Amino acid sequence: MTGVAEEMRGLAEELARGREGLDLSLESLTALDALLAGDRAGKITSRAIGAYLGEVIRRAAPASFAWVDDPGGPVLCAGGARWFPIEKVEKRRREGASHDLSAFAGVVLALTPEAASRLDMAIDEPRVREGRAAVARAVAAFRGAPNVGSFLQLDRTLHGQLAQRHHRDALAAAALTAETLMPFLEVPASGRGYERTDPGRAAAGFLAYLVQLGLAPREHVIELLRPRLRERNKAVRTNVAHALVEIDLASGSAAVALELGATKDAALTEGAVRAIRSIGGDVRMDRCDPPVPLASLDRVLGPALSPSSACLRLALEAVNDWAMRPDTAVEAKHLAPLLDAIAKRGKPDARRFASQIAARTRNAIPRPRRAEPARRTHTCTFVSIEPGASYTCSERGLSTLRELMREVGALADPTATRALRDGPPVDPEAPPITKYLRHATAVVTPAECRVVATRLLAHLDVVREVASFFDDAPSGSELTAWVTSWAEFHARSADLGGHRPG
Numbered sequence: 001m002t003g004v005a006e007e008m009r010g011l012a013e014e015l016a017r018g019r020e021g022l023d024l025s026l027e028s029l030t031a032l033d034a035l036l037a038g039d040r041a042g043k044i045t046s047r048a049i050g051a052y053l054g055e056v057i058r059r060a061a062p063a064s065f066a067w068v069d070d071p072g073g074p075v076l077c078a079g080g081a082r083w084f085p086i087e088k089v090e091k092r093r094r095e096g097a098s099h100d101l102s103a104f105a106g107v108v109l110a111l112t113p114e115a116a117s118r119l120d121m122a123i124d125e126p127r128v129r130e131g132r133a134a135v136a137r138a139v140a141a142f143r144g145a146p147n148v149g150s151f152l153q154l155d156r157t158l159h160g161q162l163a164q165r166h167h168r169d170a171l172a173a174a175a176l177t178a179e180t181l182m183p184f185l186e187v188p189a190s191g192r193g194y195e196r197t198d199p200g201r202a203a204a205g206f207l208a209y210l211v212q213l214g215l216a217p218r219e220h221v222i223e224l225l226r227p228r229l230r231e232r233n234k235a236v237r238t239n240v241a242h243a244l245v246e247i248d249l250a251s252g253s254a255a256v257a258l259e260l261g262a263t264k265d266a267a268l269t270e271g272a273v274r275a276i277r278s279i280g281g282d283v284r285m286d287r288c289d290p291p292v293p294l295a296s297l298d299r300v301l302g303p304a305l306s307p308s309s310a311c312l313r314l315a316l317e318a319v320n321d322w323a324m325r326p327d328t329a330v331e332a333k334h335l336a337p338l339l340d341a342i343a344k345r346g347k348p349d350a351r352r353f354a355s356q357i358a359a360r361t362r363n364a365i366p367r368p369r370r371a372e373p374a375r376r377t378h379t380c381t382f383v384s385i386e387p388g389a390s391y392t393c394s395e396r397g398l399s400t401l402r403e404l405m406r407e408v409g410a411l412a413d414p415t416a417t418r419a420l421r422d423g424p425p426v427d428p429e430a431p432p433i434t435k436y437l438r439h440a441t442a443v444v445t446p447a448e449c450r451v452v453a454t455r456l457l458a459h460l461d462v463v464r465e466v467a468s469f470f471d472d473a474p475s476g477s478e479l480t481a482w483v484t485s486w487a488e489f490h491a492r493s494a495d496l497g498g499h500r501p502g
Contacts, residue, residue, distance in 0.1 A: 004074045005067040011051035015044070024056055029102040032056075036092060036101070046093065047073075050086030057085070057105050076108070082477045083108050098390045100492055107488045110457055127424070131162035132170055139174040148199045151184055155202050160422060163461060168213045178221045181207055185228070185239040200239040204271075205278060208246035218247065229260075234267045241271025242278075249279050254296040261300035270311045273304050277314055280321030294322050295334060305338040307346040316342070316350065320357050324468065382489070385443065385497030391489040392502075400467070401486055402436050407466045410455035411436070424459055427451045440501055449494035456487040 016022040021031030036049055054076050058065040064078045076083040085104075092099040138157040142150040162170060184203035191197055207225075210216035221243075228240045241260050248256035257276065260268040276297055294301075304315035319335060342354035380398045383390045393401070405411040409424040413433040431448035434440060444452075456463065463483050467475065474482050493499040 004069040008051040008055055008067050008074055011048045012055035015048050015052045022052070024052070024059060026056060026060055026102075026105060029053065029056060029105055033092075033097075033101050036089065037097070042093070046089045047086055050074075050089040053089060053101055053105065054083075054085035057083075057108050060105075060109055078108075081480060084481070097388055098489070098492075100389070100488075103488050103492045107457065107484055107491065128163070128166060131166065134161045135170045136173070139176070146180065148184065148187055148197075151181075152197060152199060152202060155206060165461060167209075168215065171210065171213060171215055176210065176215070178207055178210065178216045178224055181210075182224060185243075186233060186236050188235045200235055201242065201274065204239040204242040204274075205246065207243045208250065208275075208278075211247050212250045218251070221247065229268065237265065237267040238271040238274070241268040242274040243271075245272045245275035246278055249275060249291050252291045254292045257297055257300050261303070266310055269300065269304060270314065272300050273311050273314050273318055276300065277318035277321065280318050294319075298334075301335070302338065305335065305342065307342050307350070312342070312346065312350055313353075316353050316357065320353070323357055381502035382444075382493075382499045383502040384493040384499045388496050389489055389492040389499070390502060391486065391499075393486075398436065401483075402433060404463050404466055404483065405436070405452060405456065406433070408455045408459040408462050410452045423462055424455065427455060430455075443498050443500045444490075444493070445498045446494040449490040449498055453487040453490040453494065456483055456490075 012024060016024055016028075019031075019035070022028050022035070032049065032052060035044070051074070054067065054074070057076060058067065061078075065076050066078075068075055068077045068082075070082070073084075073086055076085060088099060088101065088104050092101060134157050135154075138150070138154040142154045144150075158167060158170070181203050184199050187199040187203075189196060189198035189200070207216070207221060211218050211221055225240050225244050228236055229244075231237055231240075245257045245260060248254070257272045260272045263269075279291060301315055301319065303309065304311050305319070306312070309315065319339075336358050339354040339358035343351045343358065346354060379392055380395055381390065381392045402411060406413050407423050409426045410430050411433050412426055412430045429447050429451050431444050431452065435442045435444050435448075460480060460483065464475075464479060467479050489499075
């Protein structure tokens with residue numbers, strides 16, 4: 001047990017000692033809430049109460065949770081999610097009973113990998129089953145006739161009809177091998193516009209994906225690819241470089257990208273930039289954190305960002321993806337001079353794109369600003385029908401939440417087209433969008449509250465994907481905490497007769 005874990009356990013046990021009802025069970029959180037409400041003088045520290053709250057959660061699912069020492073203080077970790085029980089207690093002190101500790105524990109436990117998987121399958125089992133069946137059919141067609149058409153259909157089916165978290169199981173059952181995909185690296189791109197296909201590029205990405213999922217031995221795939229870097233066919237060299245660099249970057253190394261970028265072979269450079277672009281897409285969608293610092297790729301991106309570079313557009317798209325997240329946009333600041341040069345001397349479309357990226361990277365750096373007159377911010381407040389729960393957010397924040405609710409099928413809006421074609425279907429009991437407009441007056445019923453809470457918690461992957469398109473939306477653990485608090489308010493309101501605008 002780590003030092004912070006021992007400290008949290010000690011504080012929790014000390015708080016429980018001699019106090020009736022505090023036995024470190026989930027049921028004891030009601031008594032903890034009462035203890036906190038009665039401690040108006042603040043004699044008991046938030047750290048001690050937060051330690052008790054976190055320790056109760058950890059003991060309820062010890063295989064999922066662990067205490068971790070974070071720069072901001074102790075946090076509970078479960079998989080990639082981070083929870084802040086001490087901060088929750090401080091919010092409870094500041095803002096009152098709307099931050100119910102029992103409800104917080106229930107939401108956190110509902111988001112463990114095991115619980116989330118069970119909840120997801122209960123809600124989306126038919127859609128997941130249909131997606132798995134579609135992938136199985138595409139695999140069977142590919143095995144029966146392994147040609148370009150059947151391979152592209154398999155690639156489209158996998159990424160278009162099955163959520164990413166189910167890919168590994170589906171591909172493990174398919175038992176695809178790297179040798180099966182190698183011939184497609186030779187197939188050139190064809191077509192124009194929306195009809196353009198690039199089987200070689202798709203095969204490179206598919207090979208790297210199999211390695212990332214642990215379904216193809218990394219060293220074996222590299223042994224198959226390395227000799228083909230010397231082939232005369234430019235398309236083959238580009239696709240092989242793409243696969244090798246993406247495999248290396250996903251493991252947290254930039255060595256292969258730097259090696260191939262130093263060869264002065266335009267085909268290998270293009271392949272390396274493609275791989276950086278591919279990883280950047282996952283960074284942008286918040287599917288992963290940056291595997292390497294962007295600065296470590298300068299020797300590859302620098303030449304590619306020349307106004308006369310053959311892969312300039314691809315390099316700009318790669319930098320743009322990394323710059324879409326506030327935390328990684330800061331890393332791209334040093335590329336601003338190169339972007340400015342493109343904005344002055346590049347082709348018209350490249351000039352505009354480079355200017356936008358440069359502005360985004362500069363805006364990511366906090367700078368002192370002159371004092372401006374305070375602007376009025378419109379806020380929206382919702383309160384439960386029976387006292388006990390409330391939620392306040394900005395009008396812009398409510399607009400973003402509406403979009404997220406719509407995409408997970410928790411909001412009925414027949415007038416709008418949803419961004420994700422394969423997103424979750426709209427729940428028959430979902431509330432209409434009119435109940436979440438700024439001047440709405442209608443009550444959101446308990447049944448509708450449960451739909452919103454359940455759908456948001458079950459589809460956090462969809463939430464992250466959609467939120468990545470909003471420049472002002474939070475990301476990472478901040479996004480999870482924000483959406484979870486909105487879902488938590490709905491879960492609480494469902495037991496208090498629903499909610500209405502305050």
